Amino acid sequence: MIKKFTLRINKKPQTVEVDENMPLLWVLRDVLDLKGTKYGCGVGSCGACTVHLNGIAVRSCQLPISSLANQNITTIEGLAEKADHPVQKAWLDVDVAQCGYCQSGQIMSAAALLKSNPNPSEEDIDNFMSGNICRCGTYTRIKKAIQQAAAKK
Amino acid sequence: MKKTDNTYSRRSFLKVSSLSGGGFMLGISWLASAKPEETLSALNVEPIWQELTSYIKITPENVIKIFSPNPEFGQNVMTSLPMLIAEELDVDFKSIVVEQASYNPALFNRQFTGGSQSIRSAWKLLRTAGASARQMILTAASQAWNVPVLELTTSKGQVKHAASGKSGSYGSFSTAASKLPVPKDIVLKANKGFRLLGTPQKNVEGTKIVHGKPLFGMDYTEAGMLIAMTERPPAFGMRLKSYDATAAKKMPGIVDVFTIQVYEPTQKLAMFDTRSFNEVIAVVGKTTWDVMNARKKLNVVWENAPDTKEIMNNRETIVPGGLESTTKHYADMLDMDKKPGQIQRKDGEPEKAFESAKHVIERTYTAPFLAHNIMEPTNTFAHFQGNKVRFVAPIQGPDFIANTIATRLGIPKENIEINLARMGGGFGRRAYGHYMVEAALISKQANAPIKLVYSREDDVSGGIYRPTYQLTYRAAFDENKRLTAMHIKGGGIPESPLHANRFPAGALDNYMAESWSIPSNITVGAFRAPRSNFNAAAEQSFLDEIAEYMGKDPIAFRLELLQRAKDNPVGKNNDYDAARYMGVLELVRDKSGWGKPENANKKRGVSAYFCHNSYAAQVIDLRVKDGQVIVDHVTSAVDCGVVVNPEGAKNMAEGAAIDGIGNALFGNLTFTEGRTNQKNFDTYRMIRHNEAPKKIDVHFVANETDPTGLGEPPFPPIFGAMANALYKATGKRLYKQPFGNQIG
């Protein structure tokens, strides 16, 4: 059923009128034109669509819009106004990206990890990040960037 | 100083005035860094770009823009190709604007990403473009100041005349320079004069990537654009019989449902025209979610397809009907191994050597079909209007598909505009542009701009896979355990992986290579280092096993064979350079600490391979704990000639190792009754963070060889290194990929 929903996205209230089952991912991409959050699998298995829901990393492809009224959602576009979040800075410094498609999701996961665990061990990083696939194989650089961001925090 | 033959430059340096001052839809939103962006916005007017060759534009305010001609899918050519130009142009790389060029064969040379050829084919051309533009600016400056060109020097986009103390920016001469002819005799820098090439430069789109900017085809949108998806047969060997779209059309947001024929039944197809299903149902609607839901409401009847004739590459082929299964594939491949194959190479008297052998080792290796699993699923934007079509497309080979689009849509090729989007991975999958034909047909029928989107399930189950392969290696030994002959017999479904003239051909007096193939309706295509990605695994595992039988060190044994191929090669047409091959093996041996004692926590395997003109060798250190493989260290040695951007190159070689380990351990696409058993990442296992190597070191052979390519060569050998290290860790030789489920 088409309904009206108001969400807080990147600190701004946004009202959309969509099918109540539409996942947040498609609301972001197709309705609000926030294209930083990527579609990779739609089944919660790749992490490309990772956003923060009240500060916690979630897969936006798995969240129907009806469950999100008045919740705080942060996307890659809202992570830091000038793309200068420590994680983004570390990502640039380590020159992580290859194709780049998975990287918004990786960055959102990494930022959430460091928020809850400012000094993660290698194993913590592995465990937390294993929901984010990178076909290009940038995992070792991602780990290095996370460690670097943690050290600078 | 090297003089370059400038014969190719005229065509690609053509000046087309209609393109000056913009005209690129993706325009200046693709600026490389903040600095020139600020300069541009401070201008507050439409910048006046003066064109100095088709690759370079400069405004009078000295904003310098370099076009990167080739499609980018993560191999970082958008950084390394402009570096070639910037080196000779003599500008500060950090202050230039890099823009992805649109497809334009009149302006740009070989806009194809594949075969690890981007840098190799651009090496002289793009440097010549940079040097030519610099020369034009010098000539303009010499005319303005009335001084000889020879007295002028350049640095970071400035021209200087030491004697008079005069200096001026490139921009101040750009208008005059743009009116000069492109010079003919251009002298390129000698390698030792490079200031930029060989220094690490960051990805020019890095900032945009970490900011989540809409760089990808999937992200493209414009006013009035609709979303389209296609419903295709659920199995290879099936086709559409009938369908009822009444319910689907009633779904919210749905605009239209209709069928398209991807190609005309009689259309002659070329190499990259492969598509899996010819008649598909298009569902067009407002949002991706609307279309996904409506697809579920389609009532479709599929039927088994008969054998179908197809003309591909001017050859008539029969695509067989029938629903295929993996178990039967493997049984059929084993059967083929018993029958004589097609002999592709024979040196000496291999049959005799096997007859008189005291000992023979024979091993059969197999590998499954693999899906590309590009992270950004297949998609493209298309708008068909009148007799023109405009695309924003993630495509590796725009020129190939432009011909096909022109034929299928019945429009002139010049009426096809292709804006090249950054690709979320390619690996060969996006060399096959059938989705652009589909999108154009859908846009035409829907009479609207559309973005065609494949779901992940469409991508995984939709074909154009790495084929399934088998190779049987036999080695003959005399009573002294000396290797006297080798016989390789290989094939696949539907193509053979055999490269008959590759190592160890050329190193053995008695050698024979045979090939076979089994037709199939499962579609296949290039997949990062096609064929090599399996050959390396089989060959390098086999060499390891026979070295062990002979009591030789694996690296020493390979070097021994290569030395023979170098000093006194057997036969003709050996397509590798034994000295460069040895070079990477020696480098990996020295850098990995090869020969140091192993223990339960450190088991090592080595492998080396040559493909696409470059050489790579790897040593893996791993351990197995509770049935899990833990890769602690990968040492990679690569000879790809001169390295343009060391940081980007390292990233690529690291990625190749991770991607290869993932595919070696887990990659597996299987079929039951024509359907793929894996449809998405919940069933198709990809390597993940916790399974990646803990550490990867990449070393490049330092040399002055012109670049020979990097995207593919470091990928194949890792499969062999994995197999050989796993043998050390488990005591079990592994012959069947993927290896992951045979450990512990």
Ligand code: FES
């Ligand atoms: S798209 Fe949501 S996890 Fe893959």
Ligand code: FES
């Ligand atoms: S950078 Fe390409 S998928 Fe991660």
